[in-house]
Amino acid sequence: xxxxxxxxxxxxxxxxxxxxxxxxxxxxxxxxxxxxxxxxxxxxxxxxxxxxxxxxxxxxxxxxxxxxxxxxxxxxxxxxxxxxxxxxxxxxxxxxxxxxxxxxxxxxxxxxxxxxxxxxxxxxxxxxxxxxxxxxxxxxxxxxxxxxxxxxxxxxxxxxxxxxxxxxxxxxxxxxxxxxxxxxxxxxxxxxxxxxxxxxxxxxxxxxxxxxxxxxxxxxxxxxxxxxxxxxxxxxxxxxxxxxxxxxxxxxxxxxxxxxxxxxxxxxxxxxxxxxxxxxxxxxxxxxxxxxxxxxxxxxxxxxxxxxxxxxxxxxxxxxxxxxxxxxxxxxxxxxxxxxxxxxxxxxxxxxxxxxxxxxxxxxxxxxxxxxxxxxxxxxx
Amino acid sequence: xxxxxxxxxxxxxxxxxxxxxxxxxxxxxxxxxxxxxxxxxxxxxxxxxxxxxxxxxxxxxxxxxxxxxxxxxxxxxxxxxxxxxxxxxxxxxxxxxxxxxxxxxxxxxxxxxxxxxxxxxxxxxxxxxxxxxxxxxxxxxxxxxxxxxxxxxxxxxxxxxxxxxxxxxxxxxxxxxxxxxxxxxxxxxxxxxxxxxxxxxxxxxxxxxxxxxxxxxxxxxxxxxxxxxxxxxxxxxxxxxxxxxxxxxxxxxxxxxxxxxxxxxxxxxxxxxxxxxxxxxxxxxxxxxxxxxxxxxxxxxxxxxxxxxxxxxxxxxxxxxxxxxxxxxxxxxxxxxxxxxxxxxxxxxxxxxxxxxxxxxxxxxxxxxxxxxxxxxxxxxxxxxxxxxxxxxxxxxxxxxxxxxxxxxxxxxxxxxxxxxxxxxxxxxxxxxxxxxxxxxxxxxxxxxxxxxxxxxxxxxxxxx
Ligand SMILES: Cc1cc2nc3c(=O)[nH]c(=O)nc-3n(C[C@H](O)[C@H](O)[C@H](O)COP(=O)(O)O)c2cc1C
Numbered sequence: 001x002x003x004x005x006x007x008x009x010x011x012x013x014x015x016x017x018x019x020x021x022x023x024x025x026x027x028x029x030x031x032x033x034x035x036x037x038x039x040x041x042x043x044x045x046x047x048x049x050x051x052x053x054x055x056x057x058x059x060x061x062x063x064x065x066x067x068x069x070x071x072x073x074x075x076x077x078x079x080x081x082x083x084x085x086x087x088x089x090x091x092x093x094x095x096x097x098x099x100x101x102x103x104x105x106x107x108x109x110x111x112x113x114x115x116x117x118x119x120x121x122x123x124x125x126x127x128x129x130x131x132x133x134x135x136x137x138x139x140x141x142x143x144x145x146x147x148x149x150x151x152x153x154x155x156x157x158x159x160x161x162x163x164x165x166x167x168x169x170x171x172x173x174x175x176x177x178x179x180x181x182x183x184x185x186x187x188x189x190x191x192x193x194x195x196x197x198x199x200x201x202x203x204x205x206x207x208x209x210x211x212x213x214x215x216x217x218x219x220x221x222x223x224x225x226x227x228x229x230x231x232x233x234x235x236x237x238x239x240x241x242x243x244x245x246x247x248x249x250x251x252x253x254x255x256x257x258x259x260x261x262x263x264x265x266x267x268x269x270x271x272x273x274x275x276x277x278x279x280x281x282x283x284x285x286x287x288x289x290x291x292x293x294x295x296x297x298x299x300x301x302x303x304x305x306x307x308x309x310x311x312x313x314x315x316x317x318x319x320x321x322x323x324x325x326x327x328x329x330x331x332x333x334x335x336x337x338x339x340x341x342x343x344x345x346x347x348x349x350x351x352x353x354x355x356x357x358x359x360x361x362x363x364x365x366x367x368x369x370x371x372x373x374x375x376x377x378x379x380x381x
Numbered sequence: 382x383x384x385x386x387x388x389x390x391x392x393x394x395x396x397x398x399x400x401x402x403x404x405x406x407x408x409x410x411x412x413x414x415x416x417x418x419x420x421x422x423x424x425x426x427x428x429x430x431x432x433x434x435x436x437x438x439x440x441x442x443x444x445x446x447x448x449x450x451x452x453x454x455x456x457x458x459x460x461x462x463x464x465x466x467x468x469x470x471x472x473x474x475x476x477x478x479x480x481x482x483x484x485x486x487x488x489x490x491x492x493x494x495x496x497x498x499x500x501x502x503x504x505x506x507x508x509x510x511x512x513x514x515x516x517x518x519x520x521x522x523x524x525x526x527x528x529x530x531x532x533x534x535x536x537x538x539x540x541x542x543x544x545x546x547x548x549x550x551x552x553x554x555x556x557x558x559x560x561x562x563x564x565x566x567x568x569x570x571x572x573x574x575x576x577x578x579x580x581x582x583x584x585x586x587x588x589x590x591x592x593x594x595x596x597x598x599x600x601x602x603x604x605x606x607x608x609x610x611x612x613x614x615x616x617x618x619x620x621x622x623x624x625x626x627x628x629x630x631x632x633x634x635x636x637x638x639x640x641x642x643x644x645x646x647x648x649x650x651x652x653x654x655x656x657x658x659x660x661x662x663x664x665x666x667x668x669x670x671x672x673x674x675x676x677x678x679x680x681x682x683x684x685x686x687x688x689x690x691x692x693x694x695x696x697x698x699x700x701x702x703x704x705x706x707x708x709x710x711x712x713x714x715x716x717x718x719x720x721x722x723x724x725x726x727x728x729x730x731x732x733x734x735x736x737x738x739x740x741x742x743x744x745x746x747x748x749x750x751x752x753x754x755x756x757x758x759x760x761x762x763x764x765x766x767x768x769x770x771x772x773x774x775x776x777x778x779x780x781x782x783x784x785x786x787x788x789x790x791x792x793x794x795x796x797x798x799x800x801x802x803x804x805x806x807x808x809x810x811x812x813x814x815x816x817x818x819x820x821x822x823x824x825x826x827x828x829x830x831x832x833x834x835x836x837x838x839x840x841x842x843x844x845x846x
Contacts (some may be wrong), residue, residue: 022575028568032510032600034479058499060596065576070566070600073507079476080511083427099500102451102531103470110470114427114477134499136593169424169467171416176692178416179467181460184453197530199453199460203425203467290573 005367006317006351007264007324008344009051009091010044012037012077016331017270018284019067020291024331032070037077040333041085047340048354050365051089053122053213053233053326054078058098058131066292075107075121082115089118089362091213091231096153097126097146098135104153105160105200112205117361120211120231121157123224125150143220152191154212154228159187161209162373163199185375207363208370216249226252230366233326235268235299242267242300242321264366267322268299269313272330273338277304284330299328306342313343314351401784401820402791402833404488405437406446406665408799410454413667413766414465415687415797422800424465427477432800434478437485440807441821443832444486444517445478446630446793447471451495452528454730456696457705461728463693465799472504479512486829488517488610493546494524495532498553498591505607506558506599514603514828519610519630522547522618527729542590544617549590551609551625556584558606559841560597605838608829623649623660627835630793631664634766639664639788661790661833667797668769668776670805681770684797685761694757697764700728701742711757715749773805777813784819 014031015021022028027036041052056074063069074092082090090111094104104121112119125146126132132140141149165183172180187198215233216225225232232249236242250260272287274280280303288294302309316322329335347353358364407430408414415421423429434445449471454461471489478487487508491501501518509516522543526536538546565580585594611618611626622629623646633642643662650660669684671677689697691711699706703721720742749759769776769792783789796802814820826832 020575022568023570029566031566034511034513037511038480058503059598061576061581061598063581063596065574065578067575069576069581069598070561071598072510073472073504073599075473076476076504076507076511079473080480082477083431083480098497100495100532103496106470107473110473113425113469114474116427130595134593134595135497136591137497164467173417176690177462178465179460179462181462184460184466194533195530195535196532197452201451201453201468202470292573 004317004323006313006347006353007050007266007366008313008347008353009053009089009266009324009326010040010049010336010339011053011055011268011326011328012040013055013329013332014070015068016335017297017328018272018287018291018295018330019064020287020295021331022068023287023290024334031068032072034080038081038084040336041081041088043333043336043340045085045088047344048357049088049340049344050324051091051120051362052078052081052085054090054092055122056093056095057124058095058126058134059128060130060134064291066290075111078119079111079114082111082118087118087357089120089211089365090115091120091122091211093122093124095126095131096123096150098131101153101156101194102160102196102200105157106202108157108210109161109200109202109205112207112210113202117206117363119205119207120213120362122213122215122233123150123154123228124215143218147220147224149193151224151228152189152193154224156187156189156194156196158209158212159189159374160196160198160200161205162375163187164202164204165373165376166204166208168203182379185378204373207361208373211362211366211368217245222249222252223256225249226256226258229263230368232263232265233268234265234322236321237300239316239319239321242316243319246320246322262368264323266324266326267316268328269325270297270299270301270328270330271309271335271339272301272303273306273309273335273343274303275305277308280304287330297328306338307346309339310343310346310350313347317351398817398819399784399790400834401780401814402661402663403440403442403820404444404446404486404663404791404793405433405442405803406448406793406795407433408465408796408802409448410450410465410468412464412688412693413795413797414799415684416465417687417690418798420801421798424799425467425469427474429800430469430474430478431481433796433803434482434485436800436803436807438482440803440811441824442485443791444488444515444829445475445482446488446519447475447490448519449490449492449521450528450730451492452531452730454728455527456728457699461696463690463696472508475508475516476511479508479515484515484824484827484832486515486517486608486832487512488519488608488829490519490521490610490612492528493520493522493550494538494543495528496550498550499557499593499595499597501550502554502557502597503599505554506602509602509604509607510599514830516602516604517608517610517628517829519612520547520551520626521612525729544613544621546590547621548625549586549588552588553584553586553591553593555606556586557597557599558601558838560584561599561601563601563605563840566600604828604830605840608833608835619646620649622646623655624653626660627833628661628663631662634664634666636783636788639783640786643788658834659836663791663793664789665793665795666769667766667795668806670771670773670776670809672772674771674775677771681768685765688797689757689761689764691757694760697760698756701738701745703727703738709756712755715746715754715756715759773809774813777810777817780810781814781817781819
């Protein structure tokens with residue numbers, strides 16, 4: 001198991017994932033200024049991390065006035081950092097419940113263009129009434145239905161990416177044709193939630209198919225993850241739970257007829273780093289006091305030294321608890337800086353983490369080939 | 382073509398010179414864009430967008446502009462293959478451009494029918510944050526069922542209601558952009574509060590088109606409200622522009638027509654409690670430069686021949702005649718027979734401004750007869766968009782005369798080459814406009830509202846109705 005590549009991503013956030021992290025940032029009132037995200041992305045890219053995850057939802061702010069509030073659109077943040085952070089993958093979250101699959105497909109395809117092949121997306125369902133009320137079009141549905149709709153949305157997005165063959169632009173002077181329309185395809189998707197005709201307005205993206213990530217903590221999500229995900233995110237509380245969940249995901253992937261070794265299962269890990277364990281714990285307690293409540297993130301929480309974190313990551317990876325991690329820094333940029341500058345170098349020695357990106361695309365980073373086009377050779381109409 | 386520009390009147394000398402506003406339109410997916418030229422680059426690679434945007438910024442333009450169409454055009458039931466095809470997602474490319482430009486406004490066309498207000502308001506507020514206050518929304522309304530086939534609700538909106546929906550979507554967006562008070566983020570370690578108590582207001586909107594409620598999750602953006610553009614031309618469209626927009630992207634470029642449009646729309650402002658300076662009129666215009674007037678005219682003819690190739694000439698004729706004319710010789714005579722009136726929608730997915738096909742056909746036949754034109758020559762003659770043609774000095778003079786003569790407030794320039802089509806304009810025309818004292822020599826503000834001379838967005842607008 002030890003020859004598996006270690007994958008490490010980082011989830012960006014304006015001030016950090018701890019709700020009171022704003023207390024530790026310098027430019028507190030201007031958290032949404034583009035420099036904030038760009039600086040984080042550059043640090044992550046310089047450390048050759050696999051990807052930046054940008055979590056997102058249409059949920060209202062919590063209303064807790066002591067906690068950081070306000071979020072920008074995840075695809076927008078990803079696009080804004082793409083030109084300034086070279087090599088790193090970009091994984092924004094987009095909901096399949098409210099956003100039009102046609103828009104999602106061209107947005108991620110365009111993210112792939114502006115990053116020269118480093119795009120992916122996390123397909124996520126919106127399961128709250130508050131989000132549904134923001135749209136006012138439908139009531140919140142049961143998980144089974146939400147995931148069935150999500151699967152249709154992922155299918156439509158993928159078909160639209162293939163709706164242009166790679167060589168569709170011909171610029172043929174004698175016949176005056178810019179494209180060979182035989183290499184453009186209607187996708188003619190019809191499902192209970194939507195029908196989409198196609199083709200996309202955006203040509204096939206550089207990677208052919210950008211990556212798809214799915215969070216699979218809920219059992220209702222397992223089918224979607226098994227059938228569609230290149231990256232599966234889980235949020236286990238400890239290594240045993242991670243081990244169990246990763247095994248379940250891999251079984252489901254195999255049952256779906258896919259190769260489990262081509263699906264990376266990454267554990268979320270919240271980190272707060274300091275020179276000593278005591279200092280790190282004290283830091284967290286300070287943040288909890290500032291928030292006025294103890295923070296219990298929905299993932300394993302590590303507070304300690306960068307060296308001990310490298311040890312933990314190496315151990316989980318070696319033991320098959322995870323193929324890697326999505327790091328959620330409790331405070332930004334400090335925890336990301338410490339992770340990139342102190343933990344990652346150790347992992348290069350101890351766990352074989354990469355020194356350079358293996359190729360230009362996110363698929364390369366995950367060892368995935370560029371897929372053939374499902375419509376190649378088929379006749380339009 | 383150029384004559385009408387030369388008719389432009391110089392302005393009243395006592396008034397200070399009006400400042401010209403300029404936008405850079407990314408070449409579109411119609412036959413204005415010449416792809417057969419060896420210098421024609423990719424329509425989709427990011428490097429093309431970067432080149433045009435950075436050229437525009439070097440020329441101190443007000444903004445970069447991106448059009449949109451949510452379904453590929455079809456002609457006679459098949460995807461139209463003679464023009465450039467393929468475009469990016471508006472928001473994604475503009476956010477990426479924000480990373481490689483500093484002051485340039487970033488204007489994106491986004492349809493009001495196939496989007497929902499919470500999501501759109503959030504996307505524009507995000508672009509405004511991530512660009513430091515440079516976002517603009519060209520709100521277009523096409524509701525056609527053909528485009529609807531790519532979306533959840535299909536073709537659900539009647540044409541008569543397109544502006545009702547557009548007005549409501551903007552009303553909701555403004556409600557959301559105002560939901561966070563400008564000083565909502567207190568972030569004061571002394572009080573321990575990130576948000577000022579009560580500084581984020583919940584919203585509820587009920588109208589014919591929307592029933593939405595909740596709380597916006599994006600802090601107020603640098604411009605407060607991104608700049609709103611409008612491009613519809615019907616009476617309803619003009620009224621919508623006069624009541625809601627900061628800029629109208631018009632297609633009225635012939636001088637008398639431009640002046641009439643300008644006067645018509647600016648006249649409407651008073652009824653909406655607005656002043657002349659609250660709304661800018663900026664037509665889209667193409668341009669061709671030459672070292673001499675004669676060379677510029679030759680270059681323009683060359684561009685026109687590339688824009689209307691033999692197959693494109695037939696396709697235009699088929700649009701008017703409403704039938705398959707692929708058997709005709711483009712260099713031969715215009716058909717004697719009358720158009721098919723039944724199938725006037727032979728081309729779909731493109732904005733139509735004229736409806737009566739048979740009278741157009743009559744006119745075209747008359748022109749061809751009078752001037753003894755072949756099909757291709759006729760199409761070159763009749764589909765010509767007004768262009769600025771001349772030496773850099775004469776083009777600068779034409780632009781300035783239009784602006785000083787209150788025919789326009791500026792132009793959105795539409796180059797016919799991707800991505801280098803604006804280079805020469807910036808290098809040679811902009812300096813002359815500056816010498817004339819009509820165009821900025823540096824950016825004096827940071828936001829697009831600053832560049833356009835618009836007042837800051839009010840912090841609270843009541844809900845219309
Ligand atoms: C100069 C100009 C540019 C336009 N560009 C677009 C565009 O990029 N995308 C689009 O969907 N509609 C575009 N339109 C169409 C409209 O904005 C408008 O929604 C449509 O014409 C229907 O409104 P109307 O009947 O008032 O003209 C454009 C219109 C004009 C006049």
